[in-house]
Amino acid sequence: MAKRRAVNPKDRRTRRPNMPQSKQVPDPTLLRICRYLRILERAEEPTISSAAIAEAAGVNAAQVRKDLSFFGEFGQPGVGYDVEQLHASLKQLMGLDREREVVVVGAGALGSALINYPGFRERGFRVVAVFDNNPAKVGHRLRGYEVIAFDRLADTIADEHVSIGIIAVPRAAAQDVADALIGAGVMGILNFAPITLKVPDEVTVRNVDLTLQLETLSYHLEVD
Amino acid sequence: MAKRRAVNPKDRRTRRPNMPQSKQVPDPTLLRICRYLRILERAEEPTISSAAIAEAAGVNAAQVRKDLSFFGEFGQPGVGYDVEQLHASLKQLMGLDREREVVVVGAGALGSALINYPGFRERGFRVVAVFDNNPAKVGHRLRGYEVIAFDRLADTIADEHVSIGIIAVPRAAAQDVADALIGAGVMGILNFAPITLKVPDEVTVRNVDLTLQLETLSYHLEVD
DNA sequence: CAGTGTGAAGCGCTTCACAGCT
DNA sequence: AGCTGTGAAGCGCTTCACACTG
Structure with missing residues (x-):
């Protein structure tokens, strides 16, 4: 009863006890993904490279690719990412495709x-x-x-x-x-x-x- | 009272006001220090331990001590920190002692x-x-x-x-x-x-x- | 003893570098 | 060539563990 639960607010990782399969996405990644979503919405070309996203978001290009890789493979080597498709995918994966x-x-x-x-x-x-x-x-x-x-x-x-x-x-x-x-x-x-x-x-x-x-x-x- | 202050020359981390060196104190530490300040303001005892601060802030006690050590040595082993004194010191070191x-x-x-x-x-x-x-x-x-x-x-x-x-x-x-x-x-x-x-x-x-x-x-x- | 201060280990995020695909 | 995806290295914050102190 005196056993106080060790609440660790720093542990903002997505975690599910008893579900080790659940992929753990770092919290900073989630925040950046949301920023990428906004950048995609303002993109003018049909495709965009990780370098261009990185430039707009103020982060490293490798960071962008690593972040996206938590959710899947969306890019085409030599071309980049299809803006519309990536946007739709990320929105869905973030649970933002509904009210x-x-x-x-x-x-x-x-x-x-x-x-x-x-x-x-x-x-x-x-x-x-x-x-x-x-x-x-x-x-x-x-x-x-x-x-x-x-x-x-x-x-x-x-x-x-x-x-x-x-x-x-x-x-x-x-x-x-x-x-x-x-x-x-x-x-x-x-x-x-x-x-x-x-x-x-x-x-x-x-x-x-x-x-x-x-x-x-x-x-x-x-x-x- | 004038506590012992880190005065050794190799201590580049303790920063005095007006020392124009950037990035000495980690950003997460700065944010937590501000939270500690609020906790100190609501403290009811004249002294407080790192464990008590940690409990209120929802962080690890070692984290609290490490955070404070960026700014100096404020505690008394076996007793803890003098609430009023620590509060005044932190406020000054954070540049919060003026409008x-x-x-x-x-x-x-x-x-x-x-x-x-x-x-x-x-x-x-x-x-x-x-x-x-x-x-x-x-x-x-x-x-x-x-x-x-x-x-x-x-x-x-x-x-x-x-x-x-x-x-x-x-x-x-x-x-x-x-x-x-x-x-x-x-x-x-x-x-x-x-x-x-x-x-x-x-x-x-x-x-x-x-x-x-x-x-x-x-x-x-x-x-x- | 109770509790601080801190070196060192641990751990996780970031960045690099490059294989591989188009 | 241009660019992605990713293992591995790098780096910095967090946690541990303990010598030390009143």
Whole structure:
């Protein structure tokens, strides 16, 4: 009982206990693949080389080829990659070939901006509901959404098949919100609160800490 | 009290402020140090062990000690770290012991949320101006700020000694904004546009790509 | 003892280099 | 020739293990 599970947040590799066959794609690779997708969408030629992708993404060409090789062989030696085909393949392999329902928790300034952030909709993420526990906000409309009381979270998540929750609440409330989201069946969390959430291994958390980034900038300004 | 400090000449890693050597401290370490700072601020005991910090940050205890050792020796064997003293030391070494002026470029939903994001002010980042090139927005007030025309960027940056620029404009405009910021003397950029900015080596860029994070969540949901 | 600081081992991502295909 | 796919080398971050300290 005192046996604390060694939660290692650095282990962001895709892992599946008891499924050793499952290919493990490094996390940096996943992030780069998403960047490559955007580059492919803006490509002007029908084919593109790893060097050209690398140039646009600001990485090494061998890196591009290695990244792609985690998912299969897409290129033609001497020619490069078929833009349209590679784009379709990557999108499917990343699970981005369909819409996903997300909820936003927290109707403050940040949550309000996220609700209709055009990038989400463009890439298949559909915000289906916005929650807040502030009575002054509940029931009011916010950018086309009615703000819903936080205690109705579970119902909505089940009814709308929501798989991702976005946490845009103050730090003090973030862990409770995470617990509630997980309890309602959400398996992925995008967390904007400046705190390290404790979650079960099977739940994936991505942290976007706005201030953290500024602080490292501060260091570089000081030192460089 | 003046603790023993690493003073041996071979210790090139401990960097004093104003030592213009780059890439001494690993980037992951810098990010974790900022997290440790937050943990220290919420600590309840006067001293704290590396194991306790590690627990709260979700990392290995040896990692914590190694991270801190980049900046000096702060701990007392058998006791741990003096919370207040460590906090003050880290803040200074990270260049976070003073205010920094930042500008926000882009007065859309995201820029609007960033302008008075409480975390910025709390940690010493002061938004001094907001820019946009949309004539419909210029001159209007936004959360206490007057939106300024983009072509007046350089003046403001010089007058207010701005060292950091936050880019919250659409992708198509981001590179131009970055060029203008750099031209005006900004050395640090926090970029929210989904594009890889091309900047000189001496400029530091941090990217916060909201959609990228959601997309990797999508992959994990698909695969795990 | 409890806990730090650190050399060394471990491990994983990145880059190189080149065989092989078109 | 032009370019991919990949084994192997390179490199840097993480973790271990332990001497040492109050």
